[in-house]
Amino acid sequence: MENKESFIPYVGKIIDIKQETPDVKTFSVVGLDGKKLFEHIPGQCAMLIVPGVGESMISITSSPTLETHMEFSIKKCGCVTEWLHNAEVGQEICVRGPIGNGFPVEGALKGKDILVIAGGIGIAPVHSVVNYMMDKRENYGRIQVIYGSRSMADLVRLEEMQNVWMKQP
Ligand SMILES: Cc1cc2nc3c(=O)[nH]c(=O)nc-3n(C[C@H](O)[C@H](O)[C@H](O)COP(=O)(O)OP(=O)(O)OC[C@H]3O[C@@H](n4cnc5c(N)ncnc54)[C@H](O)[C@@H]3O)c2cc1C
Structure with a gap:
């Protein structure tokens, strides 16, 4: 806050x-x-x-x-x-x-299934949210990320998504 x-x-x-x-x-x-x-x-x-x-x-x-x-x-x-x-x-x-206010990760989002949708550099603010939820995994339900960009080369932090996020339960 x-x-x-x-x-x-x-x-x-x-x-x-x-x-x-x-x-x-x-x-x-x-x-x-x-x-x-x-x-x-x-x-x-x-x-x-x-x-x-x-x-x-x-x-x-x-x-x-x-x-x-x-x-x-x-x-x-x-x-x-x-x-x-x-x-x-x-x-x-x-x-x-x-x-800014940020997302209510310790409030309304707790215990819920989460769907994150972002495109291109728009991943920046929600990247923080996803990593926070990964570190406190037991507090959230199913976490899904839909991410796109205008080309494969424009996917930001793809390596982390593939090697860390996609390997999480
Ligand atoms: C809440 C929020 C969060 C953000 N988070 C991020 C983030 O995590 N990462 C990120 O990369 N960006 C983010 N942005 C966007 C970022 O703030 C802007 O891209 C940045 O301020 C641009 O600043 P600049 O001085 O480099 O560009 P500027 O020099 O201000 O130019 C920006 C664009 O406008 C064009 N432009 C400038 N003046 C004119 C004019 N007179 N006529 C026509 N076109 C013009 C430029 O050519 C350029 O394409 C965020 C924005 C907001 C509001």
């Missing part, structure tokens, strides 16, 4: 960059102390701020159950996202969040 802290921009450092598709990269970010910047609810976003360039609203694609860092899967489409795609590991950026 959005709170007072979400108005404070923190300085984060990019510790890993993974090319997912021709125009999507996943950035792993920690605070300058090496710890996770803040806690969030699956589906919440953060404002990634690049002083002198601009700011972009980006979903926190990692689950809150990932304790070490946060991940952002970002599609290159304009000013800020292109700047981020040209950034290297070690680059510092400002991050403000969490923003």
